Amino acid sequence: MKKRHIYLVNKAMQFRYMGLVFFPLIILLAGLYYLIYYSVFAQMLIPEAISVTLLPAMKKVNLIVFISAPILLYSLLRAALIYSNRIIGPIPRLEKDLDKAIAGDYSVRLKSRDKDELKSFISKINQLIEKVDSSSRSIT
Secondary structure, X not given: OOOOOOOOOOHHHHHHHHHHHHHHHHHHHHHHHHHHHHHHHHOOOOOHHHHHHHHHHHHHHHHHHHXXXXXXXXXXXXXXXXXXXXXXXXXXXXXXXXXXXXXXXXXXXXXXXXOOOOHHHHHHHHHHHHHHHHHHHHHO
């Protein structure tokens, strides 16, 4: 089967699915950053000599976080998009093939790709179509 190059097949459904994963993850990461960074500064009732050496280190940490955050977010969004496409991508193709079967064309077989998450579901639908096809042949 040909590799799918269009990753946004059903935008509304895919964005909803990605949002269920992406936004809680962002909130978790932001909360962890806030907890680590500001808890250190809340405990800075330490001598000034230590805070002078600690502050530049914290600035470097901030710089690294602000540089790496967009890269991390892009990577997470891309992974979420690809994975959501494995689930939602086959749905329009399945609907089209099922419409043919509903119209009476029992020769149609649903196709799945190797990495589709719905592969076992598709094979079960194909078995059902074969049974309906054989039943309709035995009746006529």
